[in-house]
Amino acid sequence: MTGIASHEQISALIRHRRSIKPVDMDATRSVERELLSHVLEDATWAPTHGLTEPWKFIVHQGASRQRLAEAMQKVYRQTTPAHEFREDKMKKMGENPLLSAVVIAAVMERRGGDKIPEIEEIEAVACALQNLQLSASAAGLACYWSSPPLLGTPAFAEWLQIGAEDRCVGLIYLGWPRVGLNWPRSVRKPVETKTLWRDD
């Protein structure tokens, strides 16, 4: 089909995508609204049971990143038992949103009623986030999916102003890679170790 990337190109993109942490992003370089909208629209072409499209993207840029950082630190302080509290995590929560140009709170909005099980709505959002990451990678952006436990707390949900049945499934940090970054490499186990063939 014309206009569709080849199988080789798609495989190369899938293998090229890496988690790149905010510390390796260029916070001084903004991401154009048009590009962000393009990437978000690609996210929405994910499969969705019953076409509920259960995703909501709360996009933090500019000063709202500071408010997000402060909210995370406050909720972390309030909800973490003393023996689990880590000063280094607290510090990172304050720094990370300012190190990347964009932080997207990816929310599963419960829209399917009882018809669609909650897990399937979360799975659909995960598919959307993979689309988002692949699209961002194709554009040359760095991205990183972070899921600190505080995302699941009522206090953070209240701060995000999401419904009681909704769930923030991740923070997606996005930005241009910092100058001189060596694009990270990764490994995967051979697929044969994860495959059971039943041919007869």
Ligand SMILES: Cc1cc2nc3c(=O)[nH]c(=O)nc-3n(C[C@H](O)[C@H](O)[C@H](O)COP(=O)(O)O)c2cc1C
């Ligand atoms: C649902 C989900 C949640 C994740 N949460 C975190 C996280 O909280 N912290 C983190 O360092 N990486 C997180 N990651 C990213 C993984 O660490 C990363 O995908 C893994 O190390 C493989 O590296 P790669 O993405 O470069 O292939 C998450 C990934 C997924 C799919």
